[in-house]
Amino acid sequence: MKHLKNTKILILPFAILLFLSFSTAHKFYVSVTNIEYSEDDKAFQITSRIFIDDLDKLLSERYGIQAKLATPNESNLADGYIEKYFRSKFVVTLDGKPVKYTFLGKRYDTDVAICYLEIPNVNLTEVKTMSIQNEVLTDLFEEQKNVVHIKWNGKKKSFVLIKENNKGMLNL
Numbered sequence: 001m002k003h004l005k006n007t008k009i010l011i012l013p014f015a016i017l018l019f020l021s022f023s024t025a026h027k028f029y030v031s032v033t034n035i036e037y038s039e040d041d042k043a044f045q046i047t048s049r050i051f052i053d054d055l056d057k058l059l060s061e062r063y064g065i066q067a068k069l070a071t072p073n074e075s076n077l078a079d080g081y082i083e084k085y086f087r088s089k090f091v092v093t094l095d096g097k098p099v100k101y102t103f104l105g106k107r108y109d110t111d112v113a114i115c116y117l118e119i120p121n122v123n124l125t126e127v128k129t130m131s132i133q134n135e136v137l138t139d140l141f142e143e144q145k146n147v148v149h150i151k152w153n154g155k156k157k158s159f160v161l162i163k164e165n166n167k168g169m170l171n172l
Contacts, residue, residue: 029054029141033090033134037124037152044092046101046117050136055113058085058140070108082106082115091133092119124152124172131169138163 033048052069059067059081067078083103092099104116134146146161148168159168 029137029144030147031134031136031144032147033132033136033149035092035132035148035150037122039124042120042122042124044101044119044122046119048086048090048115048117048136049109049112050115052108052111052113054137054141055082058137061140069113079103079105082113086115086117086136089135089137089139090117093129093131093133094119094122094127095129096131127172129169129171131167132159132161133167134161135163135166138166 029051031048031050033046035044035046037043038045056067056069059065059069059078062085063081065075065077065081067075067081069078086103092101099119099122101117101119104118106113106115108114130150132148132150134148136146137144138146142163144163146166148159148161150157150170152172157168157170161168
């Protein structure tokens with residue numbers, strides 16, 4: 001009986017280790033961007049939610065800055081580099097023409113950075129098509145998925161964009 005108890009004591013740590021090796025949480029890479037047309041403002045208002053640690057890693061690897069996002073020691077350069085990155089990886093076209101947007105800033109919510117963008121002066125009745133190209137973080141994480149939700153005139157459309165398929169288009 002004592003031999004059986006000793007065997008259990010030896011096997012138990014190995015069983016726990018084996019179980020944990022198959023059940024560890026795998027980090028997922030996703031951003032969620034909401035684009036909504038405001039009739040009152042005649043503008044597309046855009047919010048993009050990105051995990052802070054992923055954005056911090058991107059700024060370090062791509063631009064060589066230690067942004068220290070969401071900390072008291074956050075770099076004064078962070079917003080400028082985030083805007084620069086968005087301009088290179090997030091493109092909106094209306095009727096086949098790229099449009100300029102304004103980077104309004106960001107705020108933090110728990111472990112997510114929420115970036116605010118706006119495309120002002122849009123007369124929706126004159127726009128026939130909209131295309132979104134979202135390559136945010138796909139250059140850093142192969143598994144990155146960028147979910148895009150668009151709302152206009154009571155209609156909704158959603159896309160899941162990945163590195164190999166980074167553009168969604170819709171008729172307005």
